[in-house]
Every structure is written in structure tokens, then in C-alpha cells.
Amino acid sequence: MGQAESTVYHSLEKNSNFSGPELLRLKKRFMKLDKDGSGSIDKDEFLQIPQIANNPLAHRMIAIFDEDGSGTVDFQEFVGGLSAFSSKGGREEKLRFAFKVYDMDRDGFISNGELYLVLKQMVGNNLKDQQLQQIVDKTIMEADKDGDGKLSFEEFAAMVENTDIVKSV
The missing domain is CATH 1.10.238.10 (EF-hand)
Structure with a gap:
């Protein structure tokens, strides 16, 4: 892990409800979802998640995860969106x-x-x-x-x- 990536993980660990090992597991999951290797998940890739694909609010969830409105979800946005669902989420x-x-x-x-x-x-x-x-x-x-x-x-x-x-x- 490079210095920049280490800084991102430290920031995510501090600002999310996930521990370092949990973030590493989420990164692996994120990379599997990122089929085209672009570093972000687009709507079609997001809808490959079985728990989301059949949800009538799937498009709203994507919009919520996509904090910057770019049309894609990067790893930081992915972690931020999932953080509320963590067992540590208030x-x-x-x-x-x-x-x-x-x-x-x-x-x-x-x-x-x-x-x-x-x-x-x-x-x-x-x-x-x-x-x-x-x-x-x-x-x-x-x-x-x-x-x-x-x-x-x-x-x-x-x-x-x-x-x-x-x-x-």
C-alpha cells in the first residue's frame, strides 16, 4: 500500500464505522464490483449487487452513495454509503x-x-x-x-x- 493509499485508509478508518481490516475487505469487494477496473462503480456495476438489484429504490441508493454527483461511486463514497449500515452506525x-x-x-x-x-x-x-x-x-x-x-x-x-x-x- 502506497503512502497516498495509506492516508486514504487512515482517513476512512477515522471517519467511517469500519476498522482497518473491514476496510480491506470492503476494498476487495469494491474491486470485484468494479468490473471495468475504472476505480469507480457505475450504475450497471452497482446493480450487479444482488441485494440492490431487486430493490425498487436502487437508483436512489446509487444517487445517495454518489456524493459528488459524478454518476459513479468511488471507494470513498462506497465506504461512506455503507457506513450507516454498519453495526457501529448510530x-x-x-x-x-x-x-x-x-x-x-x-x-x-x-x-x-x-x-x-x-x-x-x-x-x-x-x-x-x-x-x-x-x-x-x-x-x-x-x-x-x-x-x-x-x-x-x-x-x-x-x-x-x-x-x-x-x-x-
Whole structure:
């Protein structure tokens, strides 16, 4: 491992929820996913991960991992994205990842339209568009404490606070 690579690993170990040996295992996994050897994973390579391929939110996950918006995920972004899912990842870190799933334009808020689009990806045609919009409107109305028509991270966290999902995190 060269000096530059060693510095990257040290930084990742310090700023992620992974130990040095875990990072080495992740690097091996990353290199297997990087089929073309480009040093980054593109959308098609990302979708080769079985646990992601069948997920209706796969494209949102890729967008979240791709912090710089380049269209590809480098090793640092890969580690950063997975860090929230580590057993050492805290509840707030997991909630922030979930918030990012809905905050499609990365403005720090979940709008009515963003909530609708993400839920539509999850429910597909199981609900009529009008039914889904009613659910979205009701959710925003109940959770939007400051009345600005969108959800901040704090409002989102308060909304999901008592759900079974958060209790299991």
C-alpha cells in the first residue's frame, strides 16, 4: 500500500464505522464490483449487487452513495454509503441515510413531490395516484411542524420516531 493509499485508509478508518481490516475487505469487494477496473462503480456495476438489484429504490441508493454527483461511486463514497449500515452506525446516521432517500434534490428538505416520487417507486401500481397523493398530503400536513410545506430532517426524524423501523435501528 502506497503512502497516498495509506492516508486514504487512515482517513476512512477515522471517519467511517469500519476498522482497518473491514476496510480491506470492503476494498476487495469494491474491486470485484468494479468490473471495468475504472476505480469507480457505475450504475450497471452497482446493480450487479444482488441485494440492490431487486430493490425498487436502487437508483436512489446509487444517487445517495454518489456524493459528488459524478454518476459513479468511488471507494470513498462506497465506504461512506455503507457506513450507516454498519453495526457501529448510530441511529441518527441511519435516519440521515433514510432522509436522503427522499431528499432527491439534496436541498435538506423533503418536498411533497419528492415524497410522492419515492413512495411511487416503492408502491408501484398498488395504489392509484390519487390515493398515493392523499397519503403524501396527509403525511406532510401532520409532520410539517413549521408550516413551510416541506419536511426538514428534524421533522422527518420526529415523524418516524415511534415507528417499528426506528425502534429496531
